[in-house]
Amino acid sequence: MVDFFWAPFADFAFMQRALVASLALGLISGPVGVLLVMRRMSLAGDAISHAVLPGAAVGYMIAGMSLPVLGLGAFITALLVALLASGVSNVTSQREDASLAAFYLMALAIGVTLVSMHGSNIDLMHLLFGSILAVDETALILIAGATTVTLILLAMIWRVLLGSSFDPLFLAQYGRSGRVANQLFMLTVVLTFVACFQTLGTLMAVGLLMLPAIAAKFWSRDIPIACLLASGFAMLSGTIGLLLSYHASLPSGPAIVLTAGVIYLTSLFVGTHDSLLIHTIRSTRHRES
Amino acid sequence: MNAALNLIDVTVAYHGHPAVHHISGRFEKGSLTAIVGPNGAGKSTLLGALAGLTRINQGAVKLDNAPVDYQKIAFLRQLSGINHDFPLRVLEVVAMGAWQAVGAWGAIKGKVLERIEQALSRVGMQGFEDRLIDELSVGQLQRVLFARLIVQNAPIILLDEPFNAVDATTTADLLNVIHDWQADGRTVVAVLHDLGMVRAHFPDTLLIARELIGWDKTETVLTPENLARAQANSMVWHDTASWCHVPGTLEAADIKAPTGSHRHG
Numbered sequence: 144m145v146d147f148f149w150a151p152f153a154d155f156a157f158m159q160r161a162l163v164a165s166l167a168l169g170l171i172s173g174p175v176g177v178l179l180v181m182r183r184m185s186l187a188g189d190a191i192s193h194a195v196l197p198g199a200a201v202g203y204m205i206a207g208m209s210l211p212v213l214g215l216g217a218f219i220t221a222l223l224v225a226l227l228a229s230g231v232s233n234v235t236s237q238r239e240d241a242s243l244a245a246f247y248l249m250a251l252a253i254g255v256t257l258v259s260m261h262g263s264n265i266d267l268m269h270l271l272f273g274s275i276l277a278v279d280e281t282a283l284i285l286i287a288g289a290t291t292v293t294l295i296l297l298a299m300i301w302r303v304l305l306g307s308s309f310d311p312l313f314l315a316q317y318g319r320s321g322r323v324a325n326q327l328f329m330l331t332v333v334l335t336f337v338a339c340f341q342t343l344g345t346l347m348a349v350g351l352l353m354l355p356a357i358a359a360k361f362w363s364r365d366i367p368i369a370c371l372l373a374s375g376f377a378m379l380s381g382t383i384g385l386l387l388s389y390h391a392s393l394p395s396g397p398a399i400v401l402t403a404g405v406i407y408l409t410s411l412f413v414g415t416h417d418s419l420l421i422h423t424i425r426s427t428r429h430r431e432s
Numbered sequence: 433m434n435a436a437l438n439l440i441d442v443t444v445a446y447h448g449h450p451a452v453h454h455i456s457g458r459f460e461k462g463s464l465t466a467i468v469g470p471n472g473a474g475k476s477t478l479l480g481a482l483a484g485l486t487r488i489n490q491g492a493v494k495l496d497n498a499p500v501d502y503q504k505i506a507f508l509r510q511l512s513g514i515n516h517d518f519p520l521r522v523l524e525v526v527a528m529g530a531w532q533a534v535g536a537w538g539a540i541k542g543k544v545l546e547r548i549e550q551a552l553s554r555v556g557m558q559g560f561e562d563r564l565i566d567e568l569s570v571g572q573l574q575r576v577l578f579a580r581l582i583v584q585n586a587p588i589i590l591l592d593e594p595f596n597a598v599d600a601t602t603t604a605d606l607l608n609v610i611h612d613w614q615a616d617g618r619t620v621v622a623v624l625h626d627l628g629m630v631r632a633h634f635p636d637t638l639l640i641a642r643e644l645i646g647w648d649k650t651e652t653v654l655t656p657e658n659l660a661r662a663q664a665n666s667m668v669w670h671d672t673a674s675w676c677h678v679p680g681t682l683e684a685a686d687i688k689a690p691t692g693s694h695r696h697g
Contacts, residue, residue: 181518303536306528309518309565312485312509316502317531324536364519364564 151389158389160278161342165381165399167290168339168351173374174297175335176356177366178328182308185353187240190247191329192336192349194224196254199270199345204261208269210282210341214289217345218337224250225329273344273396282341289338293331300324305366343396350400351377358407361414376406436461437482437500437588437619441491444477451477453643454491459588462617464610466624466634466650470663473641475623476510479592482621483507495588503532506586508577510593516566522576523561526551529583551582556605571602578606589613591622595629607633627654641665 151158179188195217202209202216228243235242258270278286303324307314314321339348355376359369384399391398413420437459444452452474459465467475480486482493484502493500506529527534529551530544540548552558555575565573574594581589591610595603611633613620621638624630630637630650637653639645641662646653 299536305518305520305524306531308515309520309525310509310514310528312507312513313528314531315485316483316505316507320536364566366519 147390148386151386157278158385160280160283161385161395162382164278164283164286164342165351165385166378167286168335168342169355169377169379169381170374171290171293171297171331171335171338172352172355172377173359173372174370175293175331176352176377177359177370177373178304178308179332179353180356180360181366184240185357187243188332188336188352189349190243191221191225191332192340192345192352193254194221194247194250195336195340195345195348196220196270197250197257198254199340200254200257200261203270204257210279211285213270214282214285214337214341217340218333220250220254221333221336222330225333226326229326229329269344270340271344271346272394273340273342273347274394278342286338286341289334293334293338296327296331296334300327304328343399347396347400350396350403351380354400354403354407355380358403358410358414361410361416361418364416376403380406436496437621438494438497439482439491440494442478442481442488442493443490444474444481444486445489450474450489450642452481452640455640455644456491457638457644457647459619459621461619462614463636464614464620464634465636465638466622466630467638467640468624468627468630468654468662469640469645473662475640476592478640479507479590479621479623483590504586505588505590506581506584507590508581508592508594511570511574511577511596514573514577516568516570516573519564519566521561522552522557522563522565522568523548525565525576526579526583529580529585531584547583547585548579551579552576554582555579555609571598574598574606575602578609582609586618588619589621591620593623593625595624595626603629630654 152162176188179185198216198218198220199213200216201220202213205216206212224243224246227246228239231237231242231246232239300323303314303320307321307324311321335352336345336348339351343351355373356369358376359372362372363369380399380403384402385395387393387402388395388398411418415421439455439457439459442452442455443450455478467478469475477486481488483505484493484500485507495501495504526548527540527544530540530547533544534540549558549561552561555578557572557575557579560568560572560576565576568576578594594606598606607629610620610622622634624634631654634650636648637650638647639653639658639662641664643665645662645665646658
């Protein structure tokens with residue numbers, strides 16, 4: 144039993160690096176995911192994650208499977224898509240989700256075209272599903288950097304972000320802080336994806352971000368508590384997913400996301416708030432007053 | 433503390449059609465005014481323009497003949513614009529009112545916390561500090577938002593349909609708060625639909641149906657003739673109306689706003 148949980152991490156350096164990476168990613172996935180869910184942007188995360196592809200593909204064409212270059216390319220295109228989407232929705236009366244969809248679909252098509260023109264299918268699989276083997280020292284430093292910046296940014300915009308999520312126009316009267324905070328929040332989402340996609344791939348990164356956050360809402364409605372829970376769930380998913388990947392020779396990204404999926408389903412059934420179990424009990428029980 | 437809001441030939445248009453058309457007048461210091469008019473009359477648009485949230489196409493709003501310092505204006509938008517499901521705590525919402533004092537990073541403690549507690553007890557919500565907003569009824573939420581206005585402590589307060597979907601007890605309590613504000617010398621402007629309430633509680637009335645129908649003492653404005661005119665006016669809408677050109681009847685010094693053409697009617 145101890146061997147099952149301990150030995151892979153004790154024996155192999157690449158597993159240690161993968162574990163550290165997924166713990167760091169889990170830590171930021173919690174608050175970023177919960178805020179996306181609370182702001183009804185669950186699918187916006189998905190859109191941004193696809194916008195990573197063309198930049199990563201260009202990075203691949205320039206430098207091969209070099210994570211810093213892939214990460215930089217991914218960062219640039221994802222940020223570009225996020226900024227274009229919010230820019231268009233600011234100027235026109237179109238909603239942000241519509242312009243986000245338009246730009247991410249174009250980005251995705253460009254990305255797939257680039258990969259199919261210049262890479263092999265194996266490379267595409269790496270980009271889409273990630274690889275824990277690819278996490279070397281440099282990648283680890285990159286992930287640590289991105290997660291640290293994200294956490295600090297999030298702490299700085301926390302109050303403004305929550306206030307403007309509740310009442311979007313209130314802060315508009317006191318200047319631009321609300322808009323700036325919203326843009327910085329998109330930056331944290333992009334940073335989170337760039338950090339995630341190297342281990343999880345562009346397709347799977349959004350799973351680690353959203354599933355723990357949605358699961359956490361079945362345990363608490365309080366935002367800080369939900370964030371802590373989501374971080375915990377994401378870190379747990381990372382650890383167990385890596386072990387599954389190691390023992391059953393599964394690709395790491397899907398293994399981690401599937402673990403998060405199991406946590407989500409469990410929460411859906413037995414969570415302490417709004418779960419199926421609570422709905423069954425509440426149907427007959429109520430308080431005196 | 434108190435200040436007057438001057439409207440100089442204010443026009444706000446959407447897609448070229450005026451929602452608020454050439455309105456001039458003055459909300460006096462310490463006045464309590466109701467904005468009344470049929471649906472689509474431009475009431476909320478006018479309020480948004482006063483708060484600096486809606487772009488004015490033509491004309492200008494001035495605060496004592498100076499450019500408006502929007503930090504002196506507290507604006508409570510319609511409840512429908514607020515995300516009632518977002519699980520902030522009551523204390524956190526009321527604390528938003530202290531934005532100027534604490535900003536994005538300042539601690540909420542001491543005097544600020546005292547002001548928040550006083551505001552909560554003024555609206556009858558003491559003891560609710562740690563409740564989540566999504567657990568509150570509409571009336572309780574409106575009390576909390578009034579507490580936020582109290583903490584904002586602004587000399588000019590704008591309210592957009594503050595009593596929509598709010599029960600009689602809450603309405604009475606909040607009307608009390610509004611009268612207190614007026615007694616403090618604040619200028620209060622509220623968009624309302626209930627003419628009985630306007631006659632009972634609001635000394636001045638601005639009746640609008642895109643154009644100004646009347647702006648004076650409430651009993652002078654709310655006549656059957658004026659109300660019928662407002663009702664008829666709000667329905668008229670011409671897609672082919674000619675473009676509106678303002679004759680130079682105003683002191684040029686008063687107008688520094690960007691010009692924007694818009695259609696009549």
